[in-house]
Amino acid sequence: MIRTFWLGRTEKAFEIIQIIGTPLLLISGAMLKATPSDFEKWGFIKHLVELNQQNAFIIIPLLTIVVGTVSFLKKRLGNANNWNTITYLLEKYKKAIFENNQDNKDIANDPEHHHRITLYKFARWRWGICLYPWQGWMIPVARTGHTTHSFRIPRFRVFPSDPDKAEGVAGQTYVRRRTVPVENLPEINEQSSDIDIENYAVKGFVNKQWIEKRKKKNNCFIRSMIGIPVEVKNKTWGVMVIDSRRPEGISNESVLATAQFTTMAEVLGKLLEN
Amino acid sequence: MGRIHTTEWMKIDLSSFDTRRKTMIRGNPVELCVSPYDIPQAVRAIIDISEKYLTIEFKYLTEENTIERKESDSITYILGVRSSRLYGIKFNIEELTEGKPLKHKITRRDVAFGAINVLLRESPQEAPKDNYELVMDALRAKESELLATA
Numbered sequence: 001m002i003r004t005f006w007l008g009r010t011e012k013a014f015e016i017i018q019i020i021g022t023p024l025l026l027i028s029g030a031m032l033k034a035t036p037s038d039f040e041k042w043g044f045i046k047h048l049v050e051l052n053q054q055n056a057f058i059i060i061p062l063l064t065i066v067v068g069t070v071s072f073l074k075k076r077l078g079n080a081n082n083w084n085t086i087t088y089l090l091e092k093y094k095k096a097i098f099e100n101n102q103d104n105k106d107i108a109n110d111p112e113h114h115h116r117i118t119l120y121k122f123a124r125w126r127w128g129i130c131l132y133p134w135q136g137w138m139i140p141v142a143r144t145g146h147t148t149h150s151f152r153i154p155r156f157r158v159f160p161s162d163p164d165k166a167e168g169v170a171g172q173t174y175v176r177r178r179t180v181p182v183e184n185l186p187e188i189n190e191q192s193s194d195i196d197i198e199n200y201a202v203k204g205f206v207n208k209q210w211i212e213k214r215k216k217k218n219n220c221f222i223r224s225m226i227g228i229p230v231e232v233k234n235k236t237w238g239v240m241v242i243d244s245r246r247p248e249g250i251s252n253e254s255v256l257a258t259a260q261f262t263t264m265a266e267v268l269g270k271l272l273e274n
Numbered sequence: 275m276g277r278i279h280t281t282e283w284m285k286i287d288l289s290s291f292d293t294r295r296k297t298m299i300r301g302n303p304v305e306l307c308v309s310p311y312d313i314p315q316a317v318r319a320i321i322d323i324s325e326k327y328l329t330i331e332f333k334y335l336t337e338e339n340t341i342e343r344k345e346s347d348s349i350t351y352i353l354g355v356r357s358s359r360l361y362g363i364k365f366n367i368e369e370l371t372e373g374k375p376l377k378h379k380i381t382r383r384d385v386a387f388g389a390i391n392v393l394l395r396e397s398p399q400e401a402p403k404d405n406y407e408l409v410m411d412a413l414r415a416k417e418s419e420l421l422a423t424a
Contacts, residue, residue: 164300178295178404179307202302229309234338234356252293252307265310265335 014074021067028052028059082271086142089264089271090117090240094144096260097242097250107246114245118143119230120170121238122158136160138170138239152219154210172205173227173239179256180227184247188214188221223247226255230265232272277323283316283333284419286412295404311335312359312405314412319420321367330386330420331362332409349389358397359405363389386413 031052039046052059098115099108107115119142126137136158143153156168163175173180182203186196188211200221201208214221225243229236242250255261293308316333331352340361343351352362365385390410394403413420 172299176297176306177309177402179293179309181305181307202300205299229311231309231311231336231357234311234336234354234359253289256310257288261310262315262335269336 010077011074011080014070017070018067018074021063021070025060025063025067028056028063032056083142086119086268086271087144089268090119090142090144093117093258093260093264094242096258097255098244110246112145116144116243118153118170118241118243119238120156120174120241122174122236126155128155130155132157138168138174141238152217154214166205167207167210168205169225169227170239170241173229173241174236177229177236179229179252181250181252182226183224183250185221185223187223187247190215220245224250226250226252228255230268230272232269237272279321279323281318281320281419283318284416285316286314286415288313288315290415291408291411293408308404308408311357312402313408314405317412317416317420326366326368327364328367328382329362329364330413332360332412334359334361345389345392348385349392351389351393357405358401360390360393360409365389383417 031049034049036046036049039049094115094117118140120138121141123137123139126133126139138156138158140153156171158171158174159165160175166172166175169180169182185203186199188196188200197208197211200211222243223245224247225241228240230238230240242255244250291313293313295306295308297304297306311334314332314334318331320329320331338357339355340352341355343353345351348366350364351360352364353359354361363386367382387410390406394406397403
């Protein structure tokens with residue numbers, strides 16, 4: 001729901017801007033040819049025509065930029081309905097892996113936010129306040145569940161020219177184009193030893209500073225996860241990370257063997273094309 | 275028009291593949307798995323009797339446009355345009371026709387596996403080598419059904 005949370009609202013705002021801005025642009029252009037004295041009877045319109053003609057050099061380019069930018073952003077961000085469908089697909093898949101787990105029925109009773117699927121997209125440039133926005137980033141665009149959807153979801157740097165440096169399971173999965181399973185991560189809390197923190201950093205492809213920062217904010221720490229590359233038009237588009245607070249791991253076989261994965265991969269690719 | 279015989283798509287049992295790959299990340303040994311998009315889901319054979327070609331085709335999670343790349347007079351690869359995945363191998367089976375002395379006969383098995391080995395050896399680094407290795411495994415798993423087709 002990350003994108004859909006604000007996308008639905010901004011999509012409406014964009015539509016309003018387009019509906020108002022496009023006719024205004026056309027009218028402004030048409031008014032350039034009008035003669036103000038023809039509108040003596042209608043003082044207000046005469047005033048508008050004069051104002052438009054005096055300031056057309058600002059009004060027309062400004063309206064063009066605004067309408068053009070809004071159209072561009074609308075296309076780039078995608079359709080809210082598409083994102084709702086993507087989230088729905090991820091939810092069904094999560095259910096197939098965790099809640100219908102025949103090997104461990106306890107998992108079905110775990111709180112929803114203990115097992116999640118997050119979809120990350122690769123972006124060459126990160127629009128936001130951060131160091132090195134140009135280094136290639138994995139940005140979260142969709143997540144299962146209705147909680148843990150804030151802007152605090154970590155973004156990870158990718159370093160396409162130096163794959164070893166890619167951060168997090170999301171980063172490593174993207175650069176290596178392989179499924180990256182991680183299990184038995186140590187529990188991290190105020191009492192965690194330096195060895196546990198070091199172990200977590202190594203297995204999770206993050207650094208100790210990242211862990212310390214999250215500890216201070218009382219963020220939860222995942223105990224196992226698996227990153228699966230996601231392709232759109234047969235090129236790696238991003239990554240799906242399935243994470244759990246249970247340490248025992250999510251096996252490659254369990255995530256891929258389910259028939260849900262095949263259907264989801266096909267449909268997801270088509271939806272993400274748009 | 276030639277006589278063309280096509281087998282059904284034969285589903286491949288994914289559990290029969292070893293998709294694990296050991297590698298080093300930041301100096302530490304790590305075990306990864308092949309991307310699910312690179313794993314062949316099914317395989318079939320197409321024999322064109324008059325043109326004397328045998329084509330083995332592979333099916334994946336997603337489809338894409340393919341391009342033919344001629345390796346030699348007897349071997350042509352069918353590769354994905356964007357992914358470079360191996361969607362098929364086409365080989366000339368004239369070498370395998372009856373009547374040739376046994377010592378000159380090249381088995382279909384030799385040709386098929388030889389073609390994939392050449393692809394593995396000579397492809398650039400960015401080529402999906404995991405895919406080519408799994409194609410070899412798929413061929414091994416369905417060898418008798420595919421390569422005996424005539």
